[in-house]
Amino acid sequence: MKTPLITGLLLSVAFLFLTGCNHLQNDSDPDLSVFPQTEQGTEEKPSDDTSLPPADNIKEEENRSSLAEGEKDDSNSTQPEDSAVEADTDPESMAVIVNKEYSLPENYEPDDLVYPDVPFTFDEMIDKRMMRKEAGEALEKLFAAAAEDGVTLLGVSAYRSYDTQEQLYNNYVKRDGEEAAQTYSAFPGHSEHQTGLAIDVTGGDRICVVEDCFAGTEEAKWLEENAAEFGFIIRYLEGKELITGYKYEPWHIRYVGKEMAEAITALGVTLEEYYNVVPVSN
Ligand SMILES: [Zn+2]
Incomplete structure (x- = not known):
């Protein structure tokens, strides 16, 4: 007598559950599809910093949700601005x-x-301790402001010449082969460190020096909130890989x-x- 009722209930629950899952998937999939399919396949993620095994799988879910938010915002708010700002390719420019x-x-x-x-x-x-004058002076102010807030920052690596990048x-390439090298090291001439306007920084505890675990630290949060005031941006954002x-x-x-x-x-x-x-062509 009760069996059909129970079966019916179970089916309803299963139906609701499945509907819920689909709903979640539908939320994230369209956001991922804004990127060219070919790039997702190659998955090239060079870093110009050091050899860093990416911990991508750990963060994948996080990145997807960031992508979702980021993309929705972008389509609404940046389009008019984008068309008004021409890319600056002058090596001498602070905005290059x-x-x-x-x-x-x-x-x-x-x-x-x-x-x-x-x-x-x-x-x-x-x-690697050097920066262009204007950037260096701004960095001094940034470090001082961080210190006032009780946050200790240390420089890790700033200017890097073309020759140094080439040697690196x-x-x-010698160690790992070209294909692998490209996944974590910038091709000579393509490293932002050659501009003298970029610097890798870390916390006073030196625990997560140029490593993924720097994310979410007190220092990383301080930079996120305050770097712009001193003329700096976090250049490689989460979810924008x-x-x-x-x-x-x-x-x-x-x-x-x-x-x-x-x-x-x-x-x-x-x-x-x-x-x-x-997108940047890989
Ligand atoms: Zn760097």
């Missing part, structure tokens, strides 16, 4: 775009490199000037989206 598509000239070397007066994870006065890249061509790098900050940094941060977009030069 350098990525997998836009490179710097091989012989480009900034002529105003200085040693910013901030602590680094090393003591030597070497190239070639060493990686297929747009920037790089995995999420909360430690890599890029000077673009205060006005532009605040505009980009307020929009929640990448430099590529700001200039409307997406």
Whole structure:
């Protein structure tokens, strides 16, 4: 007598459950489809920092939800802005775009490199401690403001010449082969560190130096909230990997000037989206 009723109930529950699941899937799938299919297949995620085994699988779900939010916002808010801002490809400009598509000239070397007066994870006065004057001065202010808020930052790696990047890249190719090297190291001329406007930073505890675990730290949060005020942007945002061509790098900050940094941060977009030069071809 009761069996049909129970079966009916079970079917209803199963139906509701399945409907719920489909609903969830429908929410995320369209957002992923905005990216070209070919790029999802190749999954190239070079990093210009060091050899970092990506912990992508851990963050995949997180990234998807970020993508979902980011894409919805972008389509509504950035389009008019995008068409008004032309991509700056002048190597001397504070607003220059350098990525997998836009490179710097091989012989480009900034002529105003200085040693910013901030602590680094090393003591030597070497190239990777240098930045262009304007960016270096802004960095000093940023570090000082962080310190006032009780947040200790350390520089890890700033300027990197074309030759240094080439040596690094070639060493990686020798060690791992070209295909693998491309997944974690920038091709010479394509590293933003060559501009003298980018720097990798870390926390005073030196626990997550240029590693995924820097995400979510007190220092990473402080940068997210305050970097723009000093003219810096978090260059490689979470959930924008297929747009920037790089995995999420909360430690890599890029000077673009205060006005532009605040505009980009307020929009929640990448430099590529700001200039409307997406997607980056891998
Ligand atoms: Zn970097």
